[in-house]
Each structure stands twice: as structure tokens, then as C-alpha cells.
Amino acid sequence: MNNIVVFGGSSHPTLVNKICANLGIKSSQIKLGKFSNGETSISIGESVREKDVYVIQSGCGHVNDNFMELLILLNACKTASASRVTAVMPYFCYSRQPDIPYTAKGAPLISKPKESYTFESVPGTPVSSTVTTQKPRSPSDKVNANNNANSIMENMRSPKLQALEQPSPIRISDSGDLHKSPSMSRIPMVPERKENSSELGPLFNANNAGYKLWVAQAGTLIANLLTTAGADHVITMDLHDSQFQGFFDIPVDNLYCKPIAHNYIQYNIPNYQEAVIVSPDAGGAKRAASLADALEISFALIHKEKRSQLPKGPPDASLTSGGGAAVSKKPLISTMSSLALNSQDMKNSSSSSKYVQTTMLVGDVRNKTCIMVDDLVDTSYTITRAAKLLKDQGATKVYALITHGVFSGDALNRVSQSAIDKIIVTNTVPQENTVKFLGKDRVHVLDVSGIFGESIRRIHNGESISMLFEHGW
Amino acid sequence: MATNSIKLLAPEAHRGLAELVAKRLGLKLTDTKLKRDPTGEVSFSIQESVRDQDIFIITQIGSGVVNDRVLELLVMINACKTASARRITSVLPNFPYARQDRKDKSRAPITAKLMADMLTTAGCDHVVTMDLHASQIQGFFDVPVDNLYAEPSVVRYIREHIKYNEAIIISPDAGGAKRAAALADRLDLNFALIHKERARANEVSKMVLVGDVTDKICIIVDDMADTCGTLAKAAEILLENRAQSVIAIVTHGVLSGKAIQNINDSKLDGVVCTNTVPFEEKMKSCPKLAVIDISAVLAESIRRLHNGESISYLFKHSPL
Numbered sequence: 187m188n189n190i191v192v193f194g195g196s197s198h199p200t201l202v203n204k205i206c207a208n209l210g211i212k213s214s215q216i217k218l219g220k221f222s223n224g225e226t227s228i229s230i231g232e233s234v235r236e237k238d239v240y241v242i243q244s245g246c247g248h249v250n251d252n253f254m255e256l257l258i259l260l261n262a263c264k265t266a267s268a269s270r271v272t273a274v275m276p277y278f279c280y281s282r283q284p285d286i287p288y289t290a291k292g293a294p295l296i297s298k299p300k301e302s303y304t305f306e307s308v309p310g311t312p313v314s315s316t317v318t319t320q321k322p323r324s325p326s327d328k329v330n331a332n333n334n335a336n337s338i339m340e341n342m343r344s345p346k347l348q349a350l351e352q353p354s355p356i357r358i359s360d361s362g363d364l365h366k367s368p369s370m371s372r373i374p375m376v377p378e379r380k381e382n383s384s385e386l387g388p389l390f391n392a393n394n395a396g397y398k399l400w401v402a403q404a405g406t407l408i409a410n411l412l413t414t415a416g417a418d419h420v421i422t423m424d425l426h427d428s429q430f431q432g433f434f435d436i437p438v439d440n441l442y443c444k445p446i447a448h449n450y451i452q453y454n455i456p457n458y459q460e461a462v463i464v465s466p467d468a469g470g471a472k473r474a475a476s477l478a479d480a481l482e483i484s485f486a487l488i489h490k491e492k493r494s495q496l497p498k499g500p501p502d503a504s505l506t507s508g509g510g511a512a513v514s515k516k517p518l519i520s521t522m523s524s525l526a527l528n529s530q531d532m533k534n535s536s537s538s539s540k541y542v543q544t545t546m547l548v549g550d551v552r553n554k555t556c557i558m559v560d561d562l563v564d565t566s567y568t569i570t571r572a573a574k575l576l577k578d579q580g581a582t583k584v585y586a587l588i589t590h591g592v593f594s595g596d597a598l599n600r601v602s603q604s605a606i607d608k609i610i611v612t613n614t615v616p617q618e619n620t621v622k623f624l625g626k627d628r629v630h631v632l633d634v635s636g637i638f639g640e641s642i643r644r645i646h647n648g649e650s651i652s653m654l655f656e657h658g659w
Numbered sequence: 660m661a662t663n664s665i666k667l668l669a670p671e672a673h674r675g676l677a678e679l680v681a682k683r684l685g686l687k688l689t690d691t692k693l694k695r696d697p698t699g700e701v702s703f704s705i706q707e708s709v710r711d712q713d714i715f716i717i718t719q720i721g722s723g724v725v726n727d728r729v730l731e732l733l734v735m736i737n738a739c740k741t742a743s744a745r746r747i748t749s750v751l752p753n754f755p756y757a758r759q760d761r762k763d764k765s766r767a768p769i770t771a772k773l774m775a776d777m778l779t780t781a782g783c784d785h786v787v788t789m790d791l792h793a794s795q796i797q798g799f800f801d802v803p804v805d806n807l808y809a810e811p812s813v814v815r816y817i818r819e820h821i822k823y824n825e826a827i828i829i830s831p832d833a834g835g836a837k838r839a840a841a842l843a844d845r846l847d848l849n850f851a852l853i854h855k856e857r858a859r860a861n862e863v864s865k866m867v868l869v870g871d872v873t874d875k876i877c878i879i880v881d882d883m884a885d886t887c888g889t890l891a892k893a894a895e896i897l898l899e900n901r902a903q904s905v906i907a908i909v910t911h912g913v914l915s916g917k918a919i920q921n922i923n924d925s926k927l928d929g930v931v932c933t934n935t936v937p938f939e940e941k942m943k944s945c946p947k948l949a950v951i952d953i954s955a956v957l958a959e960s961i962r963r964l965h966n967g968e969s970i971s972y973l974f975k976h977s978p979l
């Protein structure tokens with residue numbers, strides 16, 4: 187390997203060493219640190235003049251620090267006359283494009299308020315009938331009453347709520363966090379209830395929603411910053427949106443973790459031919475479907491309902507209320523056919539919060555092993571919720587196959603208490619903590635250093651890397 | 660430029676200076692939401708339209724989470740840009756990474772240049788800063804940079820708070836001599852210089868005073884106080900040379916690391932910083948700290964920039 191220099195940022199030294207071992211070289215001397223005022227300082231210990239430089243930095247940990255470190259490193263190499271500088275970002279930070287701002291804890295603040303708003307053609311309509319009260323008109327009146335009582339108690343507990351005559355399961359309570367986003371989609375059911383936004387401020391006021399929000403989209407910015415810093419080439423893996431490649435003016439090689447995942451399933455999951463690949467949300471359906479195709483096994487999809495629908499919608503509409511979980515098995519809606527369209531109420535386990543999350547499963551998983559496939563797990567709400575749904579629908583075992591296990595906040599806690607039997611994750615982001623927390627039996631870490639090493643080798647030698655897309659390494 | 664108006668933006672975390680500026684301009688800060696998701700990524704939204712407006716983003720970047728602040732600023736600029744703002748001016752009183760402005764070793768990064776490029780890439784049309792560590796940094800930008808001076812405010816402070824006919828201006832190193840000499844000229848005072856003599860590479864540097872400070876009130880002038888080690892040492896030298904008392908006036912009070920401890924342990928009678936960097940918290944644990952408010956300078960420069968007037972008046976005069 188002539189003329190190649192590989193630098194590792196401070197985000198993921200283990201992966202850097204593995205990639206270098208794979209290339210049969212040593213990672214180059216570099217000193218990374220910070221000045222006392224918090225500014226990043228680096229010094230490069232080897233000449234890079236006319237060399238092919240690869241800088242490996244994953245977008246994990248303290249994202250902004252790591253990202254700045256990467257930019258400064260790229261810039262330093264560029265100004266030190268490197269012939270080509272390649273940024274290797276196993277996990278690409280800021281790759282999710284929020285069309286809605288995050289909450290302090292990370293979930294989108296609003297789930298498409300505008301969309302749901304127009305759906306109901308704006309507040310106007312009196313909303314005496316809330317989701318709960320309207321729903322089980324007939325059979326389970328008793329439960330319903332209970333439920334209302336609960337809601338009222340809820341109201342009394344939270345100080346800013348006044349409209350006691352309008353009990354509703356939608357509420358932002360103190361313990362509530364990431365479930366907010368889905369529950370917000372129900373706002374139109376109870377428009378003009380300012381109390382809902384009591385905690386989150388004016389942003390959430392249903393009345394305030396609509397075209398009153400200018401949200402930053404960091405995607406192009408991040409791409410431009412990398413180019414500005416001097417990156418000539420970017421290597422990453424399983425970009426959240428493959429359109430992200432289009433934001434760059436430089437070549438972006440998006441590697442896939444699919445081949446290693448494929449391998450793992452074939453060799454490690456017993457009876458994988460009988461298993462079902464499940465996509466925990468509609469956005470990842472394509473990724474999951476392609477894996478299912480490659481393995482020639484069946485495929486199912488979990489769909490989070492984002493739009494609110496009126497109860498008087500089509501009979502098979504899966505609108506349910508979240509008031510009482512016990513009520514959820516209503517004959518009214520569960521049409522059990524071969525392609526079951528099941529609806530499920532998910533309720534936050536804590537008794538104080540009553541978030542409604544309507545998810546439906548398309549496909550049959552009864553008595554089957556399920557393999558959920560997703561590119562990114564951050565708060566882990568999606569996959570833990572999906573796992574519960576799968577188990578409730580009769581899945582025997584639930585695996586989760588994740589490319590980027592960021593596991594921020596108390597995500598690991600949630601995963602450990604969830605119905606997921608085994609989580610398979612790659613080491614694009616350090617996973618030492620995950621293994622320690624969940625135990626070796628529940629976590630399997632797939633090594634991606636081979637793919638990255640081989641792609642660096644091929645890019646350095648000017649060979650095609652498309653073989654890696656299909657066959658992995 | 661007549662139809663559009665000024666919009667002041669500031670990240671929620673550091674609004675102290677921005678609010679002072681807004682008050683002086685008779686404006687309210689634009690309502691924005693800046694959030695960090697649990698992984699640390701920044702998300703930003705503006706609660707009112709900025710189309711065709713004249714945007715000023717006031718950011719105080721102090722010590723600690725510099726990179727977070729920088730990314731926040733870039734995201735804010737970019738958000739305004741994509742929301743069709745007419746002009747975006749970032750007001751950065753303390754320019755981050757200003758000290759990494761040259762290749763002092765092989766392969767050292769010129770991060771100040773990178774910062775300049777990044778601001779321009781994000782969509783910044785104009786930069787307003789104050790007392791740049793090296794004024795050559797202005798040349799790193801392709802957009803206009805207005806480097807304001809804290810000097811008029813410092814002159815006013817000295818006139819109002821210090822018996823300046825007994826004072827002498829001190830530069831703590833040769834690099835700051837020009838700045839100190841200019842201030843001495845303005846006040847018609849004498850001037851002395853502390854020179855760091857570095858005999859050999861590994862030897863502890865020795866400080867030598869050039870000039871006479873006997874029975875004088877010594878005013879050490881510098882552009883930045885970081886860990887304050889140099890200031891403390893300079894104070895010792897000055898007192899050894901029979902100075903009456905020593906105070907330091909610094910533009911950017913970054914005060915990182917052990918700065919507070921250093922100041923408290925030192926023989927300095929006071930450290931006066933401008934409020935380009937927020938340090939209200941630190942003032943509680945250090946009675947020697949005092950503030951010069953420069954919000955008037957920023958407010959006046961914003962007003963002048965918006966109206967297309969000259970700002971060179973502000974280089975010599977401090978608005979009230």
C-alpha cells in the first residue's frame with residue numbers, strides 16, 4: 187500500500203485499528219485534543235504531501251465535536267498538500283433530515299400538524315366527542331367510563347388543563363417524552379385545546395401550527411461544509427436517505443451492510459427460511475424488502491399511523507383509542523384474514539401517561555421468527571414498540587438487525603426491557619456499552635471493518651467497489 | 660434596503676448580549692427554537708417569516724462547548740439563507756479559533772480560515788466581529804468583515820473608573836504592543852512592555868519589563884484572557900518593579916481552565932473584560948472581575964450597517 191495515509195478521529199479508535207489491520211498498515215501518528223477554552227486542537231505527525239489520505243470519523247458520541255474535528259483534520263491534510271483527502275464516515279451524522287424540529291429529548295416536536303390539520307378542514311367543528319368517548323359506543327361502556335374517570339383524574343393532576351368536560355387521552359404529561367410525536371398527530375381530534383401544548387410552548391399549539399415554522403434542514407449544509415473543508419471523496423454506510431448523495435458535489439460511496447446481514451441471517455438464525463423480515467416503519471420498507479428478496483423469505487411491514495382519521499372512516503380503518511389498553515381487542519376492527527390488518531393500541535407502560543400510538547402490521551407473523559431490519563436506532567422507540575406488536579401478534583422470536591446503533595438517552599434501558607430477543611448491530615458506532623449493558627447473549631456485533639478496509643483499498647487502487655454492494659467482505 | 664427591517668436572532672442559551680443589543684435598538688429578538696437531539700445534533704426553527712429581511716445573528720462563543728456553538732451558528736445561518744433572508748450578518752464578537760490563524764508547525768490546521776470558509780458556505784453575507792486576534796483574519800473571508808474595536812469603550816472605562824493621570828499602559832507581550840501603544844496615545848499616557856525572553860527551548864521563559872512603572876497604576880491591556888497565567892505573572896513582575904497597583908483590561912474574557920483560581924491567587928487588583936463572552940457565572944466566584952458593556956457599539960454598528968452608513972466613526976468613538 188504505497189502512498190496511503192489513514193488517520194483516525196477520536197470517535198471510534200477500535201474501528202480505525204481494525205480497518206488498518208485489514209489494510210495491513212498502521213494508522214498514522216496524530217494528536218487530538220482540546221485547548222483549555224474548548225477549541226479543538228490537532229497535530230498531524232506524518233508527512234501527507236502528495237499522499238492519498240483517509241480520515242475515519244464516525245458521527246457518534248459528541249457529534250458536533252467529532253464533526254468539527256473531522257473538518258479540521260480534512261482541512262489540515264488539504265493545506266498540507268495531500269493529493270486526495272477522503273472522509274470515511276461509517277455513520278453519517280445529521281443524515282436524518284428533520285422536516286420538523288426535535289424536542290429537547292429528541293423526538294420530532296410535531297408530527298405533521300399541517301397535514302393532519304387540513305385533513306379535518308381546520309378547527310371549527312365542536313369537539314365534544316373525543317377519541318375515547320366516541321369510540322366504543324356500544325359494548326364496553328363500562329371500561330369507557332373507567333377510562334374517562336382516569337382521564338379526568340389526569341386533568342386534575344396537570345395544572346394547566348382546565349377543560350375537564352373534555353376528557354381526552356391525549357396529553358403531554360411530565361413523564362411523557364418521545365411518545366409525544368405520535369400522540370400529537372391526534373391533535374386535530376381535539377383542536378382548540380391549548381392546554382395540550384402547556385408543556386411544549388407555543389410551538390405545539392394546534393392553533394399555531396400550519397405555516398408558521400421555518401425549520402433548518404442541515405443536510406446540504408453538512409455536505410457543503412465537508413466539501414469546504416477539503417474532502418474530495420466521502421465513504422459512508424447505509425445512508426438514511428440515499429438522496430443525501432445528491433447534496434454533494436463530490437463522489438459519495440454509500441456502502442451497504444446488507445451482505446453481512448444476509449450472511450449473519452443465513453448462518454446464525456435457525457430455520458431462517460421460515461422467518462419473516464419486518465420493517466418497523468414504512469420508510470425502511472425498501473431496505474427490508476430487498477433483504478427479504480435476497481434471502482427469499484417473506485416480508486412484513488409495520489406502519490405507524492401518522493394521520494388521524496375520524497372514527498366514522500372506512501370500517502377497516504385502524505383507528506383506535508388509547509384510553510384503555512384492555513379495550514383494544516375490539517371485534518369491531520380486527521379483521522383477521524390471511525393478510526391481517528391488525529390494529530394495536532400501544533400504551534406507555536407508566537400509568538400516568540396515556541399516549542396513544544396506533545401501529546398496524548401488514549403481513550402474517552404468527553408462530554414465526556421475526557427479523558426487524560432498520561438502518562438506525564437512536565431512541566429505540568420505534569423498534570421496541572414494533573417488537574411488542576410482533577410478539578402480541580404471535581411472533582415466536584424477535585431479532586432486530588440494525589446498521590447504526592446510536593442508542594442515545596436511555597435507549598439501552600428500553601431495549602433491555604423490550605420484547606427484542608436479540609439485537610444484531612454493526613460497529614459503525616462503538617458498541618462496547620451495548621454489549622456490556624445487554625449482555626453477550628442478547629447482542630451480536632457485526633464487524634464492518636472488512637468492508638471499509640476493502641473499499642479503501644479499492645478506491646486507492648482505482649478499482650470498482652460495486653462488488654462490495656452485493657457480496658460484502 | 661428601505662423596505663426591509665432588522666431581525667435579531669440569538670441562540671437561546673446565550674442571549675445576554677443579544678438582549679442588551681435588542682433593547683438598545685428598540686427591537687425584540689426573533690422567536691426561534693434551537694434544540695439538540697439526544698445524539699447532539701442541532702435542529703433549529705424560526706417562528707416568523709424572515710423573507711427579504713436583514714438578519715443579524717448574535718452569538719457569544721466563550722469557553723467550553725465551542726464546537727456546539729459553531730455548529731449551532733452554521734445551522735442558524737443556513738436556515739435563514741434557505742428561508743430567503745435578504746442578508747445575513749453574523750455578529751461574532753469573539754471570533755472562534757482566531758488563534759489558529761497560521762501554520763505554526765508543519766501540517767498544522769489553519770482553523771480560522773476553515774471557520775471563515777464554513778461561515779461563507781453556510782450562507783453568511785457579512786461578519787461583524789471585535790478585536791480580532793490578528794486583523795489579517797479579515798482577509799480569510801470572501802465576504803465583508805467589520806472588525807470593531809473595544810478601544811473606545813476601554814478608554815471611556817479608564818477615564819471614568821481609574822485615576823488615569825497616575826496610570827501607565829502595559830502590554831504583556833510584544834505581540835500586543837501596537838494595541839497598547841495606540842491606547843496609551845489616546846489617553847496620553849506612558850507605555851511599558853513586558854517581554855518574554857526565551858533563552859533556550861526547554862527553559863522556563865523569563866519575563867523582562869521594559870519601561871519604568873514606579874508608583875504607577877499599571878493597566879495591562881490585551882485582547883484575550885484565557886487561563887490568565889500570563890496576566891498573573893506580569894502582575895508579579897510589575898509589583899516587583901515597585902508599581903502601585905495592577906489591573907488588567909481585556910477584550911475577550913474567555914477565562915477557561917483555572918483562570919478564576921489564577922486571578923484569585925494573583926496580585927492583580929482587578930480584571931476587567933468586555934461582555935463579548937458571557938462570564939456572569941464566573942463573577943460570582945471572583946470578586947476581582949468587572950465588565951465593560953460593549954452592546955452599544957454592536958447596536959450602533961448594526962443600525963449603521965442596516966442603513967448603509969459608515970461605521971468608521973465607531974472605531975474612534977464609543978456610543979453611549
